[in-house]
Amino acid sequence: MDSSKKDDVSRRNFLSTTLMGVGLVASYGVTTFYAANFIAPEDKKKIYRSLYVAPEKSVPVGKSIDFEDLKGRKIAITNTGDGFKALSTSCTHLGCQVHWENEKNAFYCPCHEGYFDSDGNVTKGPPPAPLAKYDVEIIDGNIFVKVEEVYNAIS
Amino acid sequence: MQSVDKKNWFAERIPVDWNSLKHFTNEPVPNHLKRWWFALGGTPAYLFMVQLITGIFLTFYYVPTPEQAFESITRITYEIRFGWFIRGLHMWSANLMVIAVILHMLRVFFTGSYRKPRELNWIVGVCILLVTVSFGFTGYSLIYEQLSYWAATVGTNIAQSVPVVGPFMAAFIRGGEEIGPNTLTRFFVFHIGVLPTVMFIFVSTHIFLVRTTGVTEFKFKEQENEKEETFPFFPNHLLTELIIGLLLMYILTMLVVIFPPEMHQKANPLVTPEHIKPEWYFFASFRWLKLNSLIVGIIGQAVAVILIMAWPWIDKIFRRKNENSELSLWIGVAGFLAFLALTVWEAMV
Ligand code: HEM
Ligand code: FES
Numbered sequence: 202m203d204s205s206k207k208d209d210v211s212r213r214n215f216l217s218t219t220l221m222g223v224g225l226v227a228s229y230g231v232t233t234f235y236a237a238n239f240i241a242p243e244d245k246k247k248i249y250r251s252l253y254v255a256p257e258k259s260v261p262v263g264k265s266i267d268f269e270d271l272k273g274r275k276i277a278i279t280n281t282g283d284g285f286k287a288l289s290t291s292c293t294h295l296g297c298q299v300h301w302e303n304e305k306n307a308f309y310c311p312c313h314e315g316y317f318d319s320d321g322n323v324t325k326g327p328p329p330a331p332l333a334k335y336d337v338e339i340i341d342g343n344i345f346v347k348v349e350e351v352y353n354a355i356s
Numbered sequence: 357m358q359s360v361d362k363k364n365w366f367a368e369r370i371p372v373d374w375n376s377l378k379h380f381t382n383e384p385v386p387n388h389l390k391r392w393w394f395a396l397g398g399t400p401a402y403l404f405m406v407q408l409i410t411g412i413f414l415t416f417y418y419v420p421t422p423e424q425a426f427e428s429i430t431r432i433t434y435e436i437r438f439g440w441f442i443r444g445l446h447m448w449s450a451n452l453m454v455i456a457v458i459l460h461m462l463r464v465f466f467t468g469s470y471r472k473p474r475e476l477n478w479i480v481g482v483c484i485l486l487v488t489v490s491f492g493f494t495g496y497s498l499i500y501e502q503l504s505y506w507a508a509t510v511g512t513n514i515a516q517s518v519p520v521v522g523p524f525m526a527a528f529i530r531g532g533e534e535i536g537p538n539t540l541t542r543f544f545v546f547h548i549g550v551l552p553t554v555m556f557i558f559v560s561t562h563i564f565l566v567r568t569t570g571v572t573e574f575k576f577k578e579q580e581n582e583k584e585e586t587f588p589f590f591p592n593h594l595l596t597e598l599i600i601g602l603l604l605m606y607i608l609t610m611l612v613v614i615f616p617p618e619m620h621q622k623a624n625p626l627v628t629p630e631h632i633k634p635e636w637y638f639f640a641s642f643r644w645l646k647l648n649s650l651i652v653g654i655i656g657q658a659v660a661v662i663l664i665m666a667w668p669w670i671d672k673i674f675r676r677k678n679e680n681s682e683l684s685l686w687i688g689v690a691g692f693l694a695f696l697a698l699t700v701w702e703a704m705v
Contacts, residue, residue, distance in 0.1 A: 299628075
């Protein structure tokens with residue numbers, strides 16, 4: 202009789218300790234989840250759209266013009282003779298801006314001395330991949346590039 | 357009578373055992389610490405206090421937004437009274453702090469003081485070095501000038517390229533997929549909130565471990581016939597540290613007056629300048645990145661940090677066969693020379 206009473210107490214103890222433990226873990230868990238969401242940057246689905254650049258005629262063969270996408274990133278648009286090419290000027294190594302150097306006949310990245318040819322392929326240095334390409338469309342003699350949409354309002 | 361009362365008044369309200377506290381602060385210090393290079397550990401601690409004070413002062417005027425960061429530092433540098441001096445102290449003290457931490461580490465390494473039972477404190481020390489360079493990286497980016505902007509770009513992209521955790525880590529540091537309006541705010545929060553807190557915790561742990569394990573004792577020939585093995589921390593050792601502090605203040609002031617801080621070009625996200633360079637303590641890392649493919653560039657540096665952390669155990673393996681093996685020393689010399697060589701190479705071009 203005495204011992205069963207003791208059991209009762211410890212069983213109650215066990216139950217309340219467990220419940221408290223679970224509650225504690227759950228509430229801190231939820232708080233951590235909220236906190237992680239608060240500091241993690243928003244992860245929005247990417248949508249692309251075409252952006253008007255210029256009439257085809259304004260970029261003669263061999264010439265290149267600078268353009269910016271909606272996030273303000275630079276794009277080099279070149280007329281190769283058999284079509285237009287749009288290359289991102291963000292170096293694929295660690296993100297510096299490349300620029301075209303006539304005497305080297307290459308896109309040059311000053312950060313770690315990376316070189317890319319006019320097609321955006323790496324010719325020298327540490328960059329691991331060719332320059333990113335944007336899709337180009339010619340509609341009614343006008344150049345369009347496909348760029349990432351930018352949201353202002355909540356989506 | 358009255359003074360006794362006063363003493364009791366405090367003793368009753370702060371009920372600790374003052375005598376045992378005295379025991380802790382007045383611990384005897386081994387004789388070898390009379391040599392200044394064994395007091396190098398106090399130097400970064402002293403400089404950290406300088407950083408805290410000058411940093412808080414700078415925060416009174418600094419505005420962490422892309423539109424105003426550069427302008428506010430220009431104002432600190434050229435308009436606000438003694439702004440150049442406070443900023444100069446912060447800048448030079450940051451540089452001296454990196455040097456001091458490196459020198460302290462070299463002393464500990466080459467005297468073998470990381471060995472049992474001080475392995476944990478060696479790791480804490482390496483963490484302090486990492487926090488120190490993180491301070492430098494985030495602080496430099498706050499200026500928002502061309503070089504610091506592109507240093508921040510390259511730095512966060514290094515984080516991004518780390519396998520597995522990289523993209524998450526980079527997004528967390530930048531507050532987005534790329535450097536954007538969130539980034540400067542985050543760097544500011546890391547620089548003046550998170551890192552100082554982390555640094556405080558590491559330094560406290562470090563000092564606590566130094567006190568509990570004691571420092572490694574060394575005997576020098578001239579000291580062999582000294583009667584006492586130790587001298588008191590208070591006031592003798594404290595005095596040595598104060599003298600070093602005074603000397604540091606003198607050096608700092610000279611540096612600021614002779615090489616005051618300046619403003620360069622404001623950050624332009626569309627143009628990477630022709631000659632980009634990080635702060636000098638990243639030169640070796642920067643050169644290494646130029647020499648290797650991206651993945652070797654990054655993994656190589658991670659491996660270097662892990663090796664340094666694990667050195668107490670690697671050293672143990674070397675000394676298993678031969679207690680007096682000097683292999684550790686020679687690898688240490690080679691490693692440090694390699695670091696110096698990469699640094700000088702990058703500095704020359
Ligand atoms: C070990 C500690 C610290 C290191 C190594 C460090 C390093 C740096 C560096 C390298 C800069 C750029 C300075 C320049 O070139 O002008 C900087 C700027 C700054 N730091 Fe720190 N810092 C430390 C602690 C702190 C603390 C504790 C605070 C504030 C509580 C702070 C606030 C600032 C501010 C507001 C700036 C921007 C103003 C400027 O660039 O002159 N820093 N820090
Ligand atoms: S960022 Fe272009 S070569 Fe490193």
